[in-house]
Amino acid sequence: MSTYQLVVKGCLVLENGAVTGELGINDGVIETISSDQGTLKGARTLDFGDAYIFPGLIDAxxxxxxxxxxxxxxxTASAAAGGFTTILDMPYDSPDPITSAERFKDKVALLEKEAIVDVGLWATVAKGGAQQIVPLAEAGAIAFKLSTFEADPYRFPRIPDHEVLQALHLAGGTGLMVAFHAENGEIIGHMIEEYTKEGKVAPRAHMETRPPVSESIEVLKLMEMAYWTRAKLHIVHVSHPRTIELIGSFQRQGVQVTAETCYPYILKDVSDLEQLGTKAKMNPPLRDPEDAKRMWEYVKAGAFNMITSDHVPWDKSKKNAGKDNIFKAAPGLPGLEIMASLIFDRGVAKGEMTPVQYAQLLSQHPAELFGIEGKGRIAPGYDADFTVIDPRAHWVIDEQKFRTKAKITPFHGQKVQGKVIHTMIRGCTVYDGSEVVQKPGFGQFVAGSASTKK
Ligand SMILES: [Zn+2]
Structure with missing residues (x-):
């Protein structure tokens, strides 16, 4: 019997099912999987009983x-405590977005000093800056994110259609995906103006001024562009069933389009926006209850490639700015510390989703879509990245305990079944169930596939 540096025991969520077994790990990599227990000898052993051991979760x-x-x-402390071993960070940084290889490399250097979990980096382009796509891909961008909606003229601009086409062409050559925030600014801008004039500024107005068509019409346009350019298109934060139905129809035509939804769109609806106001404001907005229900049905049926958090940690002042006028509140919610447990509760604990489906949506599919080697599965040769969830633990979400300064969530006070009790990266514990135990700098840069393929 050979001895491993580490043996981990529990209910292993493998590609084809969950089995009680054990893993032999050396140098941070899985070497052996056994579906018996007591067959592997470890210099150190961690026994998680009947808790699920998932491949390390990835929030893209x-x-x-x-x-x-x-x-x-x-x-990344929030990510570790929430069970995420890898995060992919968006490029709309304040004050300067990641639009050049130079800025990209500076951000890599920063993450190598400060990250606690592994981090891949998205890149974006400035208006007129599409020629930066190839240098950014070579610098290690995991993918590109662009917007059809002008959230900010410099930091988060709307890229005009002809430049989107150019970006899709250039990115297509790198093999990297181009993702879009897809909302129509003309419809939304006009409706917000009208609503404001009429004094209709209560929370529900946020949903009404961003009707489903303002999302679906932009997604349609992008998919037609992906058809002609053969680029890999990804639609982030799909909020409405109509949108995923359209995506399905283009997929059936052979267009390379993938989609994610974010956990609030399947767990909350516009009634929460009405009750909680700015706490539940995000773009696109929460939808009608029957739409949220249909979104969940589509998730279970496999229509979505992954579920993400769209974690945006605004502090209270940015949210409170919209106390009397919902349009003035910053959109976005923190989610890293609660999403894994919330989806587990709604899906696996309630018997509506298998542990394998859960692992696909939160680990395997993101690893495959972004071409992240050595992650996304519990298999020999893969990184010993694990998220351990106790399926019987009951707990209550307390926003005051969040590790970000954004101590705001519409899920505050909610009871959850299923709790992240351990997070491990490359064979090292990063979260032990109560504390984050690794220091900044433990996390590694996850380079995009265009920079590693050479
Ligand atoms: Zn986002």
Missing amino acids: HVHCYTNPEEGFINN
């Missing part, structure tokens, strides 16, 4: 620097 949609007072340290 995180904003560490939208609020620059947060950054990698707080946000």
Whole structure:
């Protein structure tokens, strides 16, 4: 019997099912999987009983620097405590977005000093800056994110259609995906103006001024562009069933389009926006209850490639600015510390989703879509990245305990079944069930596939 540096025991969520077994790990890599227990000998053994051991979860949609007072340290501590072993960070940093290889490399250097979990980096382009796509891909961008909606003229601009086409062509050559925030600014801008004139500024107005068509019409346009350019298109934060139905129809035509939804769109609806106001404001908005229900049905049926958090840690002042006028509140919610447990509760604990489906949506599919080697599965040769969830633990979400400064969530006070009790990266514990135990700098840069393929 050979001895491993580490043996981990529990209910292993493998590609084809969950089995009680054990893993032999050397140098941070899985070497052996046994579906018996007591067959592997470890210099150290961690026994998680009948808790699920998932492949390390990956959140492909995180904003560490939208609020620059947060950054990698707080946000990756949140990720570790929430069960995420890898996050992919969005490029709309404040004050300067990641639009050049130079800025990209500076951000890599920063994450290598400060990250506690592994981090891949999205890149974006400035208006007129599409020629930066190839240098950014070579610098290690995990993918590109662009917007059809002008959230900010410099930091988060709307890229005009002809430049989107150019970006899709250029990115297509790198093999990297181009993702879009897809909302129509003309419809939304006009409706907000009308509503404001009429004094209709209560929370529900946020949903009404961003009707489903303002999302679906932009997604349609992008998919037609992907058809002609053969680029890999990804639609982030799909909020409405109509949108995923359209995506399905283009997929059946052979267009390379993938989609994610974010956990609030399947767990909350516009009634929460009405009750909680700015706490539940995000773009696109929460939808009608029957739409949220249909979104969940589509998730279970496999229509979505992954679920992400769209974690945006705004502090209270940015949210409170919209107390009397919903349009003035910053959109976005923190999610890293609660999403894994919330989806487990709604899906696996309630028997509506198998542990394998859960692992696909939160680990395997993001690893495959972004071409992250050595992650996304519990298999020999893969990194010993694990998220351990106790399926019987009951707990209550307390926003005051969040590790980000954004102590705001519409899920505050909610009871949850299923709790992250351990997070491990490359064979090292990063979260032990109560504390984050690794220091900033433990996390590694996850380079995009265009920079590693050479
Ligand atoms: Zn986002």
